[in-house]
Amino acid sequence: MVSQSQTPISSFVPRLPIRHLLNPLPSQSPSDTGLPSQWEVRHSNSKNLPYYFNASTKESRWEPPPGTDPEKIKTYMALHHSTPANPSASGAAKDGKIRAAHLLVKHRDSRRPSSWKEPEIRRTKEEALEILRGYERRIKGGEVSLGDLATSESDCSSARKKGDLGFFGRGDMQKEFEQAAFALKPGEVSQVVDTASGVHLIERLE
Structure with missing residues (x-):
């Protein structure tokens, strides 16, 4: 996004319980998403956008991690994370x-x-x-x-x-x-x- 900050995700919402911030999507697997092992797509409530989370290291990032299959993640995100714009x-x-x-x-x-x-x-x-x-x-x-x-x-x-x-x-x-x-x-x-x-x-x- 043209005006989006590069601040780490963890700094956006530090006061909320972790269960409210890290909401994994159902039925994810590396074969579905193309992400490396231990990585999954989660949703940031503060930004209302999906991001990538490593369940092992607790690292979070806006861009897919190295080793991601570009075609698989592109298809997965287009299918599961594209919603009509809502003017209201x-x-x-x-x-x-x-x-x-x-x-x-x-x-x-x-x-x-x-x-x-x-x-x-x-x-x-x-x-x-x-x-x-x-x-x-x-x-x-x-x-x-x-x-x-x-x-x-x-x-x-x-x-x-x-x-x-x-x-x-x-x-x-x-x-x-x-x-x-x-x-x-x-x-x-x-x-x-x-x-x-x-x-x-x-x-x-x-």
């Missing part, structure tokens, strides 16, 4: 704020070259641009919506919400992202937007 969850839009969704493709020079589906992203920026332009053609050609494609392909944790970032105002996002998002009309999709996080397509939501 963010509350009513405040003055000067807009709501947008995005599809992010990271590359090896992104400020965090890892994502929920890849522990280490090695593609070049040129390769990321080529991938994103392919997505752009499909979206603008009417083949698929940005939200549906973001569910499985975006390198942002907002993929679980079809890329929906909720409402935000000026100064909340990176400058290039903010300028592109605020320039859109509701329903419009941007051209490629380049930020320190990677390359994006942005859709202004109603």
